[in-house]
Amino acid sequence: MSALPLSGVKILDLTRVLAGPLSGQMLGDLGAEVIKIERPGTGDEARAFGPPYLTDPEGKENNNSSFYLCANRNKKSVTVNIAQSEGQEIVRGLARDVDVFMENYKVGDLKRYGLEYESIKKINPRIIYCSVTGFGQTGPYAARAGYDAIFQAMGGLMSVTGHMDGEPGAGPMKVGTSVVDYMTGMNISIGVLSALYHRKVNGGAGQHIDICLLDTVIASLSHHFQIYLVSGKSPPRRGTWGNGGMPAGVFRCADGELMLVVGNDGQFARTCAVLGAPELAANPRFLKNKDRVINDKELMAILAKLFARNTVNHWLDKMEDPGIPCGPVNDFARVFADPHVQERGMWVKVKHKFEPELSLIRNALTFSETPITEYRAPPLLGENTLEVLSSKLGYDETKIEDLKKQGVV
Template identity: 75%
Template sequence: MSALPLSGIKILDLTRVLAGPLSAQMLADLGAEVIKIERPGGGDDARAFGPPYLVDPEGKANNNNSFYLCANRNKKSVTINIATPEGQAIIRELAKSCDVMMENYKVGDLKRYRLDYESIKAINPGIIYCSVTGFGQTGPYAPRAGYDAIFQAMGGLMSVTGHIDGEPGAGPMKVGPSIVDYMTGMNSSIGILAALYHRKANGGEGQHIDVCLLDTVIASLSHYAQIYLVNGKTPPRRGTWGNGGMPAGAFRCTDGELMLVVGNDGQFARTCAVLGQPELASDPRFARNNDRVVHGKEIMAIFAGLFLKNKVSYWLQELEKAGVPCGPINDFEQMFADPHVRARGMEIKVDHPFEHALSLIRNPLTFSGTPINDYRAPPLLGADTKEVLATIGYEDAKQEALKEQGII
């Protein structure tokens, strides 16, 4: 078995909260050594984002909550106060031997500490320096701070998410999880991997990568945004309705709901047969997908009445036999209990100081030659400070002195 794909790559991670830490976690899963820099005492802001927290064996309050745990496995935690000259010097010393440096401070904040790209490049010309911000390094909004929900709103995502106009509760709606953070983390990882390849293939040149949440959410709107660019009209909110193949949406049955997406005319004919109305497939209003899009309200209303005649399990079974894409609307308990999800191993167990078999979510990438099998728990605050600083010449006595001064 080969080493993990990023074995030998060293990353200095100054990111906090979610987008940056998620990216660094992905790279750590792939074998990179990720040194996470946290504030002495408080640590990553995510540690204070509220419960649930792990239970300390001694019953003490702690900062190991779900928000932090989801984005920091396979890293080393080093506490350094970068607001002090001594702390800044430690960061620069660490950066000398790193391939990548990541940060998500407001534009210009790190320049005053001489930890910006140009300052780090001066001591490590090959460094790949990734800045993750809300609005990017340029433009009138560059100095602003922001969080995921702000970008869902500003980037147009909320305008096309929510109940259909005219229905109860209609209006712009935020997607539940911090989806823009997650997508920005993926974009950051893609950028870093591309820059690593470019550096190797083109003679050792490093570069600065500018990734931001606003750019990411706009790009993620893909065909929705393209509709506007083609006809000048913002697509309407569709609730659970699809935006390609029709009919598509959530349908209520006698004991719950299921999600159905009819992607082509063949699937439509088979769905009509399952529902006991095969003649609908030859109705001129519904014969082709474009027709069904035009007459969407009519076909959705007809299907809604038909699905009310039986249970979710019955319809799922019959639609599956007919080769029609469908699925139950699971909560998290149902999702993690699903036999396919369990077979894919999406819930992993790691040994954490507070919990011997702590459940985490696995990396979604599956490699045939370099599988990701070794997962380490998100570190306790500062757990690796002594070990990491020793590698750059900070002996025990010096570390103790720095600790007393609140620098580490």
Template identity: 85%
Template sequence: MSALPLSGIKILDLTRVLAGPVSAQMLGDLGAEVIKIERPGTGDDARAFGSPYLLDPEGKHNNNNSFYLCANRNKKSVTINIARPEGQEIIRALAKDVDVFMENYKVGDLKRYGLDYESIRKINQGIIYCSVTGFGQTGPYAPRAGYDAIFQAMGGLMSVTGHKDGEPGAGPMKVGPSIVDYMTGMNSSIAILAALYHRKVNGGAGQHIDVCLLDTVIASLTHYLQIYLISGKSPPRRGTWGNGGMPAGVFRCADGELMLVVGNDGQFARTCAVLGAPELATNPKFVMNNDRVVNGKEIMAIFAGLFLKNTVKHWLGELEEAGVPCGPVNDFAQVFADPHVQERGMRVKVNHKFDPELSLIRNALTFSETPITEYRVPPLLGENTQEVLTAKLGYDANKIESLKKQGVI
């Protein structure tokens, strides 16, 4: 078995909360050595984002909660107070020997500490310095802070998410999880990998990468925004209705719901046959997909009545046999109970000091030659401080103890 793709790559991670940590975790999964820098005493802001928390051996709550655990495996935690000159010097010393420097401070914050891109580049010419912010390094909003939901709102995602106008509860709606954070983490990882390739293969220099949540959410709206750019009109909220093939949406059955997406005319004809209404496929109002889009309200209402006649299991079986894309509307327990999800191994077990059977979500990438097999537990706060400072900088026990007493580490 070959070494992991990023074996030998060293990353200094000063990011907090979700977008940056997710990116660093992805790179750590791929074999990079990731040193996570946290504030002494409190650590990453995510550690205080609420329950559920792992209980320590004494049954007490601590700073290892679900928000932190989801984004910080395969890292080493080192606590350093970067507000202190001594702490800044430690960061610069560590930065001399890494490939990537990651941070998500407000624009300009790290310059006053001598930890900005220009300062780090002076001591490490090849550094790839990735800044993850809300609004980017330029523009009138650059100094602002923000969180995922703010960008779902400002970037237009909320405007096209939620119940259709005229329905109960209509209005802009936030997507449940912090999806913009996750997508920004993916973009950051892509950018870092591209910069590493450029430096290694093309003989290029290190560089400053500017990734932000607002750019990411806007780019993620793809065909929705293209509708606006072509027509000058924003697409409406559709609830669970599809935005291409029709009919598509959640349909209530005798005992639950399923999601159906009819992507072409052939699938429509087969769906009509399954539902016991083959005549719908030859109705001039529904023959072509464009016809069904125009008459979407009518065909959706007809399908809604037909689906009520039997169970979710029945319809799923019939539709799958007919080759029509469909699926159950699962809660999280059903997701992890699904035999396909189990076969794919999306839930991995790790031996945490507080829970020897802690479950994490596996990395979604699957490689034939360099499989991701090691999932090291998200570290306790400052768990690796002494190890890293000794191995990387040669600090002895006396110096480390002195720095602790000064509140530097």
């Protein structure tokens, strides 16, 4: 079996909360050595984002929240107080021998400690330095702080999410998960990998990567923003209804909900046949997709009555052979009970000091030659401080203990 794709790549990760840590985890899954720098005593702020938390062997809660656990496997945790000069020297020492330096501090914060790009570049000219912020390194909002929901709002995502105008509960709505953080984490990974490739294959230099959540959410709105750029009109909220093929939306069945997305005229004709109403496909009001979009309310009302006549599984079975795209609206328990999800192995068991079989979501990438097989549990706060400082910087136990007493590590 071949080595993992990023074996030999060394990353110093000063990111916290979610977007940056998710990227560090992705890169760690792919074989990179990721050293996570955390504040002594409290660590990554994500450790406090609970409940729930893991409980220690004595049954006590601690700082291993589910929020932290989701984004920090395959890393080593080293505690360093970068506000102290000795701590700054530790970070600089580690930065001399890494390929990537990742951070998500406010713009200008790390310059106070001599840890900004220009300072790190002087000691490691080949460094790929990735800065992750809410608003980017430039612009009038650069100094502002922000979290995922702020960018869902400011970037336009909330304006196209939620019930349609005129329906009960209409108005802008946040997406349930921290989707902007996750997409930003993916962009960080793409940026880092691209810079590594450029440096290695193209003979390029190291560089500074500027990635922010606001840019990410705007870019992610894709066809929604293109509608605005073409027409000058902002797309309306459509609830669960689609924005391309029609019909598309959630239909209430006799025992639950089903999501249907019809992408072309052939699929629409087959859907009508399955529902026992083949004449709908020949109706001039619904003949072509543009007709169905214009008359969407009438069409969706008709289909709602048809779906309500039977169960979710009945319709799923009927639509399988004709190849009609649909699926049940699952809660989390049903997701993990799904035989396809089980076959794909979308969660893994890892050995954690507080939990012998801790369940984690696996990396979504599947390689034929370099499969991801090693999943190490998210580390306890400072779990690897002694190991890293002794192996990387030559510190002995006495020096490390002295630094602990001073609050440096």
